[in-house]
Amino acid sequence: MYICLCKGLTESDVREAGRQGYLTTRQIIAEFGLRDTGCCGRCAKNISELVTLAKSQLESACRKIVSS
Ligand code: FES
Numbered sequence: 109m110y111i112c113l114c115k116g117l118t119e120s121d122v123r124e125a126g127r128q129g130y131l132t133t134r135q136i137i138a139e140f141g142l143r144d145t146g147c148c149g150r151c152a153k154n155i156s157e158l159v160t161l162a163k164s165q166l167e168s169a170c171r172k173i174v175s176s
Contacts (some may be wrong), residue, residue, distance in 0.1 A: 111151050111154050111155060111158070112147075112151035112154075112155075113151070114142070114146065114147040114148055114151070115140055115141065115142060117151070119158065121140075122136060122155060122158055123158070123162070125139055125140070126159070131159070132159065133152065133155050133159050136155050136159070137152060137155065142155075
C-alpha cells in the first residue's frame, strides 16, 4: 500500500527503513526527503501511525519475553 504519493513510498519501504534504524517519524521523513520542495507532507500522519504501531508491537513482544 502506498503511504506517500509524492515520493511513491510504500508501507514496505517505511518498514524497511525502521529495520535499518530509522526509528522515529522525523528520521523517516528526513531519510526519504518528505519535506523537499514539491512534497505535500500529508503522509506524515500515516508514517507516525506506522511508527506508533511498530513500537507498540515491539513493546508487546518484549513484555512476553520478559514474562516468560
Ligand atoms: S504524500 Fe508524502 S509528501 Fe506528499
